[in-house]
Amino acid sequence: MSGFVDRRCVGTHYRIGRVLLTQQSIQKRVAELSIEIRKEYRKKPFMILGLLNGALFFVADLLRNLPLRTEVEFLQVKSYSGTSSRGYVQGLELIDKTRVASKHILVIDDILDTGLTLSTVREELYNAGASAVEFCVLLRKKKEGQKAIEPKWIGFEIPDEFVVGYGLDFEGMFRALKSIRSFSVNKENGGHIVSS
Template sequence: MDAEHMGADLENVLFTEEQIQQRLGELAQQVWADYDGKHDDLLLVGVLKGAVMVMADFMRALPGSAAMDWMAVSSYGSGTKSSGVVRILKDLDTDITDKHVLIVEDIIDSGLTLNWIRTNLESRGARSVEICTLLRKPEAAKVEVDTRYVGFDIPPAFVVGYGLDYDEKYRNLRVIGTLAPHVYS
């Protein structure tokens, strides 16, 4: 879906499709270099559903092959605020013992969910657990999450597109933009 199809629901575009692709390409090159000699033990873990677009394009930008798996967790009771209570909806299919795990995320907001995921994966015997996120909202952080790879820092606005949704809508928007307040208020 293109931005012009959203009408008044989209307040403004923060990042174009081209900017997103360029930044993911840069991150992929950096990750590949940082894991040199460890590619066979590298496992990319995407967090469903939001990270689907990020994971797909990030993996395509890697200069070599890497294994992937998926987790789905829930921490949003309703609306736009995290409840802080995390529940695993879909666990990994892969044993991560002695693997270098790179969590691939769409956005870090409060950091509560991602902090829980990282701690959970570290407890499973991974050799290392790092984080790669396309977006981070530093002003919204409730806990500090050590994030090795960050695409863009953004203000604490409600954003949609490129996998990010509001009420399961707007994920297929090709850009990332701020959602107009009339949609969610």
């Protein structure tokens, strides 16, 4: 991945930085989380609501270790532009109220950053008639000012920096990295993606 020019990025310098989480550590923790989730819901039906696009890989890997009859839905939401939160969430109008009414919902997301997405999704699910809403996030950033969201399951705590890989992206790119890595943008340099 070192040294090529991505024509969609001309004028911007992207730096894929250090590995925060290896593929092996991610897979080990995801397997542990799926065991914990299976125990929690063994006697009550529930539905997984995966938040796209970032949680796609995480949901797929969790499902491999959950009962085959686990009901799964996806909701495409967006609260970022580049590396910054927009301050609002797009896509919530797509929640199918008939699918969530009177159900235990487990929302799966890639990262808890500001808490805006999860708090907004929680409110919308309760408004749609969900009987309970819990959260499982792969990553939680350590930062001040997060909205009052306490996921029942957290994969990893990470520093407050932008990351890519294992589903996390920058403008649709770098989701397929097997590890999770730090990422930075310098708009003054010339369009190269540099791996360090």
